[in-house]
Amino acid sequence: MAPDRNTIDAFVKLGKYLTDFCEKCYSNDAEADSNLKDVIARAGHHNGWFTEENVLFSLKQWGDLLTEKKLNDWLSQYSFTKEKEPKTIAIVMAGNIPLVGFHDFICVLLSGNKVLAKLSSNDKLLLPFIAKYLIEQEPSLEAKIEFTDAKLENYDAVIATGSNNTSRYFEYYFGKKPNIIRKNRNSVAVLTGNETHDELKALGEDIFRYYGLGCRNVSKIYVPKDYDFDGLFNALFHYKDIIHQHKYANNYDYNKAVYLMSEFKILDNGFLILKEDEALTSPISALFYSHYENESNLRKKLDEMEEQIQCVVSSSTLEGDINFGDTQKPSLSDYADGIDTMQFLLQL
CATH class of the missing domain: 3.40.309.10 (Aldehyde Dehydrogenase; Chain A, domain 2)
Structure with missing residues (x-):
């Protein structure tokens, strides 16, 4: 089973949309989508750390990554062989930086599964807007994306990101299900x-x-x-x-x-x-x-x-070291905590 072509195309369209939007914002073009500008402004009012500059930086990084070539190169590393029923993956998202849980969101959808996302109270606006855009490009995604404020129920696996303290809570709560639980790093x-x-x-x-x-x-x-x-x-x-x-x-x-x-x-x-x-x-x-x-x-x-x-x-050529200035520009295959999220999802 290959990743759904229509879903990939929707992410490619999203990438172009984000790239175009950021270019217009950086050049003060009045044609930049006023709806997204409004969401960015409201996100900043809601969370003072989410300045327009930092949100635009995050959106630009995602625009750079969501190209057909980069998505295909990334996905070509995996074997999508099993015909299987989609699983529901609960994602407990952090809210420390804009769209910090978006990579998990992408992995779940491109692995053919369903997202059940619990957003951080610090980042409640950006991802639902992006999800709405994706659904407009590919309506079948509507049945695969759900956001909830309620207690998480009826899920098959969990990806949860938090602090060392919340990780103990996560392990107690989610330990019986297949999971990726991330702590402070x-x-x-x-x-x-x-x-x-x-x-x-x-x-x-x-x-x-x-x-x-x-x-x-x-x-x-x-x-x-x-x-x-x-x-x-x-x-x-x-x-x-x-x-x-x-x-x-x-x-x-x-x-x-x-x-x-x-x-x-x-x-x-x-x-x-x-x-x-x-x-x-x-x-x-x-x-x-x-x-x-x-x-x-x-x-x-x-x-x-x-x-x-x-x-x-460092400036070293040691394998795994990152060049100065590049920590906030991860590739699609740079997984948090070194745990391959896509492989985890494909093995469920």
Whole structure:
């Protein structure tokens, strides 16, 4: 059984629609779809982290991915052999960044199954609008997409994304069904001190995009002994205007006050706090760092922590490392937590 051609075509049309919409918005073209503009504005009112810039960035990434070639190349890696009844897949979505659950949504529909989605209260508007567009392109999808605020019932498998705390709840609730349950993860960068200004500026995109709220955002850097932070601060100055976002500024003021009152040694450039800390998870507006003496030993340490790490960013050519600036540009085959969602769905 191959993926449904009409469903693929609907996603290709969606990709073109999103690409055209973003191009018009970036060029201030008055013809950009006012309905989607209204949804983006309402999403921003509902969740102050969902600024127009960040929502458009997310939509543009999806527009770039949903082309016929990229979809076909991705799907060609799988064997769609079994003739089977569609299963209902419950998706419990996070709401930390715009459309964070959209990849699961795509996987379920292209695997021939039905979506039963429970949206996060932080991201309730964007996906229903996109689903409506898809149904207009391919009406048969209406019977395969359901959103619910109620308790999840009558499903065959679960994909749930949340924190380490909610994962325990998910495992208790959903453990008897086939499931993918995702916990907290963070991304790290390994610096050598030889990075160019442009590489460090690109690292700023990995740190600041979505205000650092995504699991693919860099929240921790590893630097050599005697690392000079001046070059990093100079490169990150490009992102200084982030402090004008009031929610980010509130976090910056609060965290800086806490660290100073606790007499922690910090480095501060007016919009980002650098703090030496072994933890991987830094609060909004802060970036943790640790020193290393030997990169091969550091790599072994990172391998041991792989279940806590989503991405490793560096200028290295090591397999699996991501280039500076690319953490928020995953491909269709970049699966959260390294678990192949499509394969999971095809084996049900």
